[in-house]
Amino acid sequence: MVKIIWTQKSLTDLKSMAEYISQDSIKYASLTIERLIKVTKFLETNPRIGRMVPEMGRKDKFREIIYGNYRIIYKITSTLTVNILTVHHSSKRLRQTSLQRPK
Numbered sequence: 001m002v003k004i005i006w007t008q009k010s011l012t013d014l015k016s017m018a019e020y021i022s023q024d025s026i027k028y029a030s031l032t033i034e035r036l037i038k039v040t041k042f043l044e045t046n047p048r049i050g051r052m053v054p055e056m057g058r059k060d061k062f063r064e065i066i067y068g069n070y071r072i073i074y075k076i077t078s079t080l081t082v083n084i085l086t087v088h089h090s091s092k093r094l095r096q097t098s099l100q101r102p103k
Helices: 009-022 027-042
Strands: 003-006 064-068 071-076 081-087
Touching: 003 027, 009 027, 009 081, 027 064, 027 071, 027 081
Parallel strands: 003 081
Antiparallel strands: 064 071, 071 081
């Protein structure tokens, strides 16, 4: 079983999304964040389930799961660890800096 690690960047992304969505609906904000977290649970047993991130070319260590309008981008760091790098709204341009693993 793979260990899932949420980076500080990805947690900040979730918090920002929750704050933005809660301006219209606290219930929907909570539900959206819950579902985004839940979908990553599949990575525990199937870390390569996501597609390769097109912006990264053929670097197969960077992968993503699409959930609604969101891209959950992660990096497979070993056979036992997956780092969730960012949760990104698909309407925004993805920057390479969003994919850099913090030191």
